[in-house]
Amino acid sequence: MLELRGICRNFGGLAALSEVSFRAAAGEVTALIGPNGAGKSTLINCATGVDRPDAGEVLLGGIAITGQPAHRVAGLGVARTFQNLRLFPRLSVLDNVLCGLTVAAGRSLLGALLRPPALRDRERRLRLRALAALDRFNLTALADWPVGVLAYGDRKRVELARAVVGEPRLLLLDEPVAGLNATETAAVGAEIRRLRAQGYSVLLVEHDMELVMGVADRVVVLDGGRCIAQGTPAEVRRNPLVLEAYLGKTSLVA
Amino acid sequence: MTRRERFLYFFYLHRTGLTVSALTLALAVYPPLWGNPYLLGVTNQIALYAIVVLGLNLFIGYAGQISLGHAAFFALGAYGSALLSGEAGVTPWLALALAVLAASGVALLVGIPTLRLHGHYLAMATLGFNLVVYLVLMQWDKMTGGPSGYAGIQPLALGDFAFASDLRLHYLVWGVALLCLTLALNLVRSGVGRGLAAVAGDEVAAAACGVDTRAAKVKVFVLSAAFAALAGGLYAHGFGFVSPETFGIFASVDFVAMVVVGGLGSVWGSLFGVALLTCLPEWIDRFESYKEIVHGAILVGVLMFLPQGLVTGLVDLARVRLARWKARHA
Ligand SMILES: Nc1ncnc2c1ncn2[C@@H]1O[C@H](COP(=O)(O)OP(=O)(O)O)[C@@H](O)[C@H]1O
Ligand SMILES: [Mg+2]
Numbered sequence: 169m170l171e172l173r174g175i176c177r178n179f180g181g182l183a184a185l186s187e188v189s190f191r192a193a194a195g196e197v198t199a200l201i202g203p204n205g206a207g208k209s210t211l212i213n214c215a216t217g218v219d220r221p222d223a224g225e226v227l228l229g230g231i232a233i234t235g236q237p238a239h240r241v242a243g244l245g246v247a248r249t250f251q252n253l254r255l256f257p258r259l260s261v262l263d264n265v266l267c268g269l270t271v272a273a274g275r276s277l278l279g280a281l282l283r284p285p286a287l288r289d290r291e292r293r294l295r296l297r298a299l300a301a302l303d304r305f306n307l308t309a310l311a312d313w314p315v316g317v318l319a320y321g322d323r324k325r326v327e328l329a330r331a332v333v334g335e336p337r338l339l340l341l342d343e344p345v346a347g348l349n350a351t352e353t354a355a356v357g358a359e360i361r362r363l364r365a366q367g368y369s370v371l372l373v374e375h376d377m378e379l380v381m382g383v384a385d386r387v388v389v390l391d392g393g394r395c396i397a398q399g400t401p402a403e404v405r406r407n408p409l410v411l412e413a414y415l416g417k418t419s420l421v422a
Numbered sequence: 423m424t425r426r427e428r429f430l431y432f433f434y435l436h437r438t439g440l441t442v443s444a445l446t447l448a449l450a451v452y453p454p455l456w457g458n459p460y461l462l463g464v465t466n467q468i469a470l471y472a473i474v475v476l477g478l479n480l481f482i483g484y485a486g487q488i489s490l491g492h493a494a495f496f497a498l499g500a501y502g503s504a505l506l507s508g509e510a511g512v513t514p515w516l517a518l519a520l521a522v523l524a525a526s527g528v529a530l531l532v533g534i535p536t537l538r539l540h541g542h543y544l545a546m547a548t549l550g551f552n553l554v555v556y557l558v559l560m561q562w563d564k565m566t567g568g569p570s571g572y573a574g575i576q577p578l579a580l581g582d583f584a585f586a587s588d589l590r591l592h593y594l595v596w597g598v599a600l601l602c603l604t605l606a607l608n609l610v611r612s613g614v615g616r617g618l619a620a621v622a623g624d625e626v627a628a629a630a631c632g633v634d635t636r637a638a639k640v641k642v643f644v645l646s647a648a649f650a651a652l653a654g655g656l657y658a659h660g661f662g663f664v665s666p667e668t669f670g671i672f673a674s675v676d677f678v679a680m681v682v683v684g685g686l687g688s689v690w691g692s693l694f695g696v697a698l699l700t701c702l703p704e705w706i707d708r709f710e711s712y713k714e715i716v717h718g719a720i721l722v723g724v725l726m727f728l729p730q731g732l733v734t735g736l737v738d739l740a741r742v743r744l745a746r747w748k749a750r751h752a
Pocket of ligand 1: 179184202203204205206207208209211
């Protein structure tokens with residue numbers, strides 16, 4: 169589904185990513201792990217058009233999308249969450265989730281101004297889809313709340329709902345359980361497994377090893393901007409390079 | 423559902439349409455019942471400013487940008503339409519349409535480079551644009567009449583029915599204002615409108631959701647300029663006279679104050695903001711001479727205590743209270 173070939177990204181002479189290549193297969197959960205500052209978020213940004221790689225190629229379903237702006241990439245059916253929550257604080261929970269359906273809602277300004285019956289109808293269907301997503305993530309009771317006043321765990325779920333509601337071909341999650349308690353983490357883990365069962369392709373960036381080992385089909389390990397290992401969770405867990413990268417940084421779950 | 427529930431649900435479902443209809447009805451019957459020339463003069467002014475502010479609120483309130491130059495588009499519509507009909511012999515309706523188109527074109531040219539800017543820079547750029555337009559109106563006196571203004575503008579007419587009196591003008595300007603209100607309400611209830619609100623909230627996240635942020639900003643800027651130019655054209659043909667001081671930077675600041683009082687991102691609030699700030703100087707005589715200071719003070723005061731604007735700020739507070747209350751009693 170997603171293929172990266174020799175991605176490089178430098179920030180003022182410092183290489184955040186150098187020659188990273190791997191594939192995330194369709195219908196699988198690919199986990200991207202690595203210590204803090206390894207370049208995981210930078211990689212997701214490069215893959216979704218939020219950032220541009222300095223070299224290398226990004227392919228989506230075999231088609232090059234390198235350097236395309238983020239909204240184009242989104243239009244191709246790629247949805248994502250952000251490590252440091254990026255919600256629209258003044259909008260209600262429902263409207264935030266509806267923003268995840270921007271591509272399906274159409275982009276004609278004239279059409280929006282005139283609101284013909286077809287558009288009215290489409291809006292009603294989108295609303296139902298958004299409400300279904302709220303239900304799925306246990307957010308129905310909060311539908312009318314402005315997101316800005318929600319608790320952190322709830323906001324995290326809103327962002328997940330916003331990414332999932334459009335039924336993307338590829339879903340990139342940047343640390344979806346960071347800062348959540350054990351119960352909330354387990355719920356997100358169950359949700360990721362459910363997405364996988366429904367055939368979604370997911371690229372999961374996560375620190376929580378237990379979660380990663382439980383849901384991932386394949387694991388890719390980044391360290392210092394380089395891809396140092398990839399394979400099944402069991403293979404990666406035994407890989408000496410990985411152990412060193414993690415132990416060297418003194419924390420096993422970074 | 424019981425009959426009563428069905429009745430309430432119908433109201434809920436069609437609340438926007440019903441409110442617009444009620445407002446339309448009230449505006450249709452008010453002149454024959456209570457209208458006097460003075461009052462009509464004030465409400466006509468409210469209608470014209472409302473058209474400008476509805477568009478400006480889409481740009482400032484929804485898309486989260488800032489413009490201190492919308493009086494310039496108001497001016498382009500007014501002078502453009504006046505000069506086209508007065509000097510080039512174009513019929514007023516066509517002149518109005520051409521002026522709106524031309525102002526939209528100018529907005530596109532101004533918007534593409536300036537909308538890359540943010541915050542203070544965007545404010546300065548639009549302010550500069552307003553100053554340039556103002557100077558042209560003052561200096562190019564062979565065409566515009568300079569500081570003394572341009573008089574004798576033909577009224578708009580349908581056959582022999584000229585929109586010249588206050589009463590006739592009432593129906594014209596409020597007709598257009600209600601049309602613009604409907605368009606704005608349609609826009610904010612669509613995916614495109616949510617995209618604008620998303621741009622205001624977080625541009626990166628908006629783009630990741632599929633909003634072409636640059637295009638969205640330019641489009642809504644052009645739309646708001648078209649609204650302002652339309653109001654300007656109606657102003658020129660309605661009052662028959664235009665002069666530069668109506669279109670200076672203080673007018674732009676007034677428009678922003680109206681948006682802010684009404685509330686950022688509240689279409690209905692815009693109407694309230696325009697009505698309040700237009701009526702205040704009428705109610706309080708002394709106010710007229712200190713208008714700029716008072717508007718400035720209101721602007722600063724509202725932004726300090728309710729950064730979302732007056733109406734929206736209060737509505738947001740109420741929404742949070744209500745949501746908390748519902749959660750407790752669920
Ligand atoms: N916008 C940026 N400007 C400069 N340096 C950056 C920027 N984004 C990331 N970096 C640097 O790139 C490296 C990788 O960061 P990041 O991708 O956020 O790591 P991770 O997500 O794996 O923790 C870090 O050293 C970070 O300081
Ligand atoms: Mg990160």
